[in-house]
Amino acid sequence: MQNWQQVRRELGSTPLADGVVGGSTRGMSALYVEHYVFQNIERTVSGMSRAALVTQFGGARVREGENGAWRSSTLPSQSLLVPANCPTHWHYAGTVDFAVFYFPDRTDGITERLRLLAAKAREPILFGDALVSALAHQLVNELHKGRRGDERFMSLLAPLMLEQIYRVLTTPETGGFNPRHIHFNRLQSVLAHIRDHLGEDLSVATLAALAGVSITHFRRLFQEAMGTPPHRYVLATRLEEARKLLATTQLPIARIADECGFSSQSHFTACFGTAHASTPAEYRNQLQPQTASVGHHKRD
Numbered sequence: 490m491q492n493w494q495q496v497r498r499e500l501g502s503t504p505l506a507d508g509v510v511g512g513s514t515r516g517m518s519a520l521y522v523e524h525y526v527f528q529n530i531e532r533t534v535s536g537m538s539r540a541a542l543v544t545q546f547g548g549a550r551v552r553e554g555e556n557g558a559w560r561s562s563t564l565p566s567q568s569l570l571v572p573a574n575c576p577t578h579w580h581y582a583g584t585v586d587f588a589v590f591y592f593p594d595r596t597d598g599i600t601e602r603l604r605l606l607a608a609k610a611r612e613p614i615l616f617g618d619a620l621v622s623a624l625a626h627q628l629v630n631e632l633h634k635g636r637r638g639d640e641r642f643m644s645l646l647a648p649l650m651l652e653q654i655y656r657v658l659t660t661p662e663t664g665g666f667n668p669r670h671i672h673f674n675r676l677q678s679v680l681a682h683i684r685d686h687l688g689e690d691l692s693v694a695t696l697a698a699l700a701g702v703s704i705t706h707f708r709r710l711f712q713e714a715m716g717t718p719p720h721r722y723v724l725a726t727r728l729e730e731a732r733k734l735l736a737t738t739q740l741p742i743a744r745i746a747d748e749c750g751f752s753s754q755s756h757f758t759a760c761f762g763t764a765h766a767s768t769p770a771e772y773r774n775q776l777q778p779q780t781a782s783v784g785h786h787k788r789d
Contacts, residue, residue, distance in 0.1 A: 493521055493591055499534050502527065506632045510590075511647030520600075520647055521591040524629045528584045536574040540607045542590040542654070544568040544625040549583025553613060556580075561615040566622040570614040570654065572607035588629050599651045601775055605766035606658055618657045624650035659764050660725050676700065676714050683723055687730055687750045691723045727751065728764055735773045742769045 497503060504523035511519050526548075545551060547565045554560035555578060561569060565586075571577060592600050607614065624646050631638040631646075679700050683691055696719055697707035711719045727749045734745045746757035761769050 493523055493589070495537065496523070496534055496589065500525070500527075500532050506629065508632045508638075510628050510632070510643040519593060522588060522628060522632060523591075524588045524632065526584065526586050527581045530581050531579065532581075533578045534576065536576045537571075537591075538573055539594055540573050540592045540604045541571045542568060542592075542625075543571060543613075544588050544590070544622060546586040546588065546622070546626055546629075548585035548587075549581070551585055551587070552580040552582075553577055561613055563615060566619060567615065567617040568621055568625070568654075570603065570607050570610075570616070570658070572611060572613070573604070575612060577613065588625055590625070598775060599648060599655060602655055602765065602767065602772070603651060603658075606655070609766040614658065616654075616657050618653060620653050621650055621657065624653070660729065676711065679711075683726055687727050688748050689750065691750060693719050723750075724760065728761065731757065731761065731769065732772070735769055742773075745769070 493507070502525060504525050507521070507523040509519045510522055545563050545565050545567055551563045552559045552561070553563070553569065563569060592604060628643055628646055628650070631643050679696050682699055683696070693704055693708065696711075697704045700707055700710075702710070708719065711722070715722055717725075731745055731749045731751075734740055734748070735742075738745075740748075742757070743754045746754045749757070751757035751760065758768050761767070761772070765772060767775070
C-alpha cells in the first residue's frame, strides 16, 4: 500500500485534488501531493515509510501530539516536516485547508538532505515561511487544473520550494535587518566586515570593538536589530559560504574550513553536521551525481 493510500484510510477522507509534481527538473525525484479540507476532527496517522511536508493554507489552528502535551500548533502559512516512521496525532478545531507533499521512497539531492534533517529531529519540525507557503499553494492550484495544469511550471516550482525549506531549516532566523534601528550605521559596517573577513577573528569582543560599544551593549543591540545572537549569525554566514564553496569548487575540505573561519576541519565537520545532518563530503557528493547527469545529457 502506498503511503498516501494509508493516510487516506487513516484520515477517513478523500483529497480534493492529488497528483505528482516535479521529477523532471535538476534530477529531482517526483513528489506526490494531496489537498485536503477537514472540519472538527481528530485523527491518528501511523508512521509512514517516507518523510512528508504538511503545509496549512487556511482555517483554524491545528495541534499535533497528545492532548495536553502538544508537539506543535500550526496556523495558516505554517508547515511541518514530518520524518519517516513518525506517528502523528492531529486535532482539527474548525475548518482546515492543507496539503501533504510525500517524499519519494528513493531520495536524492535536495530531497535526501531534507530527509536526513527530518530523521535527525525524530519528530515533526515546525516552521513558517511565506515563500514556501506561496509555492506550495501554487503547486496545489496547478493540480486542481487537472490536464490543464502546467507540468513544466510545476517542475520549476517544486525544487525551489524544497530548496527554500532547506534554507529556512538550516539558517538561523534573523527576522531581517531593521533599517530604522538607531545603530543602523554601526551594524551595517559590522555585517559587511563579517561577510568580508570570514576567515578571521569574528568574536563578539572583536565585533563590539568594531561597533565602538561594550560587549554587553553590542549583544543587546545586535539581537534587537537582527533577531539572533551575533555568534549564531557568524556561524550561519560561515556555513552559507562553506555550502557555496562545496557546491561550486573542488577546494579541499580543510581549505574550505580555513577560509570560512573554522578552527579545524573537524570543527567544520561537526558544525556542518549539526546544521545539515550530513558531513561536508557527503553534501558535496550529493551534488556531484546531478552535475554528472546534466553533463551526460548534454553530450547525448
